[in-house]
Amino acid sequence: MSKIKVVVVDDSALVRSLLAEIINRQPDMACIGTANDPLAAREMIRELNPDVITLDVEMPKMDGLEFLSRLMKLRPMPVLMVSTLTERGAEITMRALEMGAVDFVAKPRIGVSSGLRELGDEIVDKLRIAAKAQVRRLTAPPPSAGSGSAGATTAPTAAKPFGRLSTEKVICIGSSTGGTEAIKEILVRMPADSPAIVITQHMPPGFTTSFAARLDSLCxxxxxxxxxxxxxxxxxxxxxxxxxxxxxxxxGANYVAVVEDTPPVNRHKPSVEVLFKSAAKVLGPNAYGVMLTGMGADGATAMKEMRDAGSYNYVQDEASCVVFGMPKMAIQAGAAHEVLPLLQIADALTERIRSSGGAVRHRI
Structure with a gap:
């Protein structure tokens, strides 16, 4: 079996050295080159043809976003962003994911050496996933606020209002790798009076605030x-x-959010399993489940519990997934009613909610 070839792009010599060390310890991957700026990286990518690159978000000579944009237009390939745990770092990372980066890791601002080593397992796991991900050529710039979604074949049009149909229905979405853009593609198509939507996207602390703010500006x-x-x-x-x-x-008569610092489930915190299990118990037939792109099996079992409790479930198809892991496991668990391309899920969901009539009064 050939090794996964990785090029590390970072302006910090220490970070380059640490990432190369972490990668080269793995039996199935090799760091075949390191570059201290995007211009050097461009030549290295052309000569070495890596399977995946790590890319710092803030770089000299050409910033990481500009380099990523050019790369995804001219030579699309899997990219793992290396971000800083700052508000600006989080905002840049969200933009990078819009441009086609597969995923990101957050490097600590202090204690970089020990911090990166502690993240070693996460880094190599994400590199393995990224190397197998389906990447697409960037054909249009990411949207500005209110302009709709990037990469869609047509701009989303205003959906008809739901009226009172949305009162007790709740849409439950779970996703991981590639999910930030998949979630956006669904949310920008929902009308202003959509049923409530609850979402678990695998993401570390410090990044969901920027993610939510970006979506709020678009939806x-x-x-x-x-x-x-x-x-x-x-x-x-x-x-x-x-x-x-x-x-x-x-x-009482209301649904409420419970946010708590409890242990990881399926190695994740937040976990789709936790959200979907609560939906099965609390919402029953008033729930609609949506499983989007992501690695692993988090949420698959609970989504089947949702179906058994009366929910109607949609799963993203393989062709439109960045990583067909969680959707595949949900299908294998018998949780899916429909398996659809990403850009068809929102329309199918809204039409079904309209055709289903009013909410079901679900007794616990």
């Missing part, structure tokens, strides 16, 4: 990080905060 619905105890309302989407678990519960 007709309001998008925010979930806060413990807040009411789950139509016309709003709630994203699990990075590093915390998120589930839905009932308080």
């Amino acid at each position: 007709r619905i309001s998008v925010s990080e979930a806060r413990d105890g807040e009411r789950i309302l139509p016309g709003h989407a709630y994203i699990a905060p990075g590093g915390l678990q998120f589930r839905i519960d009932r308080s």
Whole structure:
């Protein structure tokens, strides 16, 4: 079996050395080159033809975003961003994911040497996933606020209002690698009075705030990080905060968010399994499940529990996934009612909600 060939692009000699060391310890991968700026990286990529590159978000001579944009237009390939745990770093990372980066890791601002070594397993796991990911050529610039979604074949049009149909229905979305863009493609197509939407996207602390703010600027619905105890309302989407678990519960006649610092489930925090299990218990037939691109099996078992409790479930198809892991496992678990290309899910979902009539009063 040939090794995964990695090129490391970072302006820090220490980070380049540490990443090369972490990569070269793996029996199935090799760091075949390091570059201290994008111009050197461009020549190295041309000569060495790597399977995946790591790319710092802030670089000399040409910033990481500009280099990524050119790369994804001219020579699309898997890219793992190396981000800083700052507000600016998080915003840049969200833009990089829009441009086609497969995933990211967050390097610590202090204690870089020990911090990166502690992240070693996560880094090599994400490199393995990235090397197998389906990447697409960047054909248009990422959208500005209110302009709709990048990469869609047509701009999303205003959907018809739901009216009172949305009162007790809740859409539950789970995703991982590639999910930030997949979630956006669905949310920008939802009308302002959409049923409430609850979302778990695998993401570390410090990045979900920027993710929610970016979506809120693009969508007709309001998008925010979930806060413990807040009411789950139509016309709003709630994203699990990075590093915390998120589930839905009932308080009297209302649905409420529960955000808590409990252990990882399926190695994830937040975990799709936690959200979907609560949906099966609390929402029953008032839930709609959506499983999007991602590695692993998180949420598959719980999505089957949702189906058994009466929910109607959509799963993203392999051709439109960046990584066909979580959707594949949900299908194998018997959780899916429909398997659809990403750009068809929102329309199918809204039409089904309209045709299903009013909410079901679900007794716990």
